[in-house]
Amino acid sequence: MGWSPLMIRYLAFLFNFLCAVLGIATIVVNVIAIDQIAPKDQLILGLYIAVGSIVFLLSFFGCFGAIKESICVTWAYATSMLVMLIVSIVMLFVFRMHFEEDSITKLKQAFAKQTNTFDAMAEYQIQYQCCGIYKLKDYGDAFITVPSSCYDQNDTPYKDGCLAKMETQYEELLKGPKIVGWMLMVIEIGAFTFSTIMGVSLRNELRRSAY
Numbered sequence: 001m002g003w004s005p006l007m008i009r010y011l012a013f014l015f016n017f018l019c020a021v022l023g024i025a026t027i028v029v030n031v032i033a034i035d036q037i038a039p040k041d042q043l044i045l046g047l048y049i050a051v052g053s054i055v056f057l058l059s060f061f062g063c064f065g066a067i068k069e070s071i072c073v074t075w076a077y078a079t080s081m082l083v084m085l086i087v088s089i090v091m092l093f094v095f096r097m098h099f100e101e102d103s104i105t106k107l108k109q110a111f112a113k114q115t116n117t118f119d120a121m122a123e124y125q126i127q128y129q130c131c132g133i134y135k136l137k138d139y140g141d142a143f144i145t146v147p148s149s150c151y152d153q154n155d156t157p158y159k160d161g162c163l164a165k166m167e168t169q170y171e172e173l174l175k176g177p178k179i180v181g182w183m184l185m186v187i188e189i190g191a192f193t194f195s196t197i198m199g200v201s202l203r204n205e206l207r208r209s210a211y
Contacts, residue, residue, distance in 0.1 A: 005201045009066050012074075012198045015191040016062035019055055019081075022184040026052030029176045036173050044098050048091060048177060055084055055184065062195055071202045078195040085188040092181050099174065103166040107133045114144055121162070122149040128165035131158040 027049050034045045058080050065073035106124070111133055113120035125131055131150035132138030136157050139146045150157050 005198075005205065008194060008198050008201055009069070012191070012194040013063055013066040015187060015194050016059045016066060016077075018187045019062065019184075019191045020059035022180065022187050023052045023054075023056030023059060025180050026177075026184055027056070029180045033173060033177050037170075041099070041102060044091075044095055045177060048095070048181065051084065051087060051091060052184070055188070058084065059191070062191060065195070066198065069202055071199060071206065074195055074199040074202060078192055078199055081188055081192040081195060085185065085192055088181065088185045088188055092178075092185065095174075095178065095181065099170045100167065103163055103170065104133075107162055107166070111138070111142075114139075114142070114147075116145045119147040119149055122147065124162045124166070125149040125158070128162050128169065129158050130160050130162035130165040132161050133163050134161040135159075 030045045030048045030052065034042050034049075037045070058077060061073055062077040062081070064070070065077050107121075110120045110124060121132070125147070126149050129152065131146070136146060136150060136159070138161070139150075146157065152158065
């Protein structure tokens with residue numbers, strides 16, 4: 001049994017409304033998170049804020065198309081939502097890759113400058129209470145003396161590597177943006193699907209009324 005045109009329009013309106021809500025949530029969560037990370041890492045969250053803003057604005061056109069049963073507006077919205085869906089998918093992968101690659105790049109650059117007389121890793125080892133990129137043994141493998149920044153106040157060496165500690169902190173800080181990002185993508189799929197179905201339904205109704 002097929003869905004009635006009225007049910008399709010209600011579902012299209014519902015997903016458009018949810019897109020507006022998730023658009024606002026995307027903006028708020030990323031604005032909160034953006035102040036907690038380094039300035040040069042803020043661009044990716046800024047792009048997410050832009051995506052949330054565009055989705056929020058587009059959702060009004062989707063709701064208007066569903067209420068007024070406008071074929072042109074509905075198809076324009078469905079097309080726009082498909083574009084935003086593709087952008088959201090790309091952003092989710094870029095989001096993950098950026099912070100993973102950024103962590104290892106920072107640490108490798110610092111470790112390359114590490115010597116027996118210059119502790120280039122001190123900034124990260126003190127901040128994250130870690131030692132080496134992967135573990136304390138990194139210094140032995142590189143024939144470098146273990147620096148004092150690898151030890152706590154009791155002269156006990158930190159067991160964890162800095163890469164694992166940095167990735168854990170990023171996961172905690174960016175948990176909200178990632179969850180909202182995935183939710184937004186799912187709702188965009190629903191909005192695009194039902195808007196497309198509604199566009200086809202409206203077009204078929206228009207054809208039938210012409211006979």
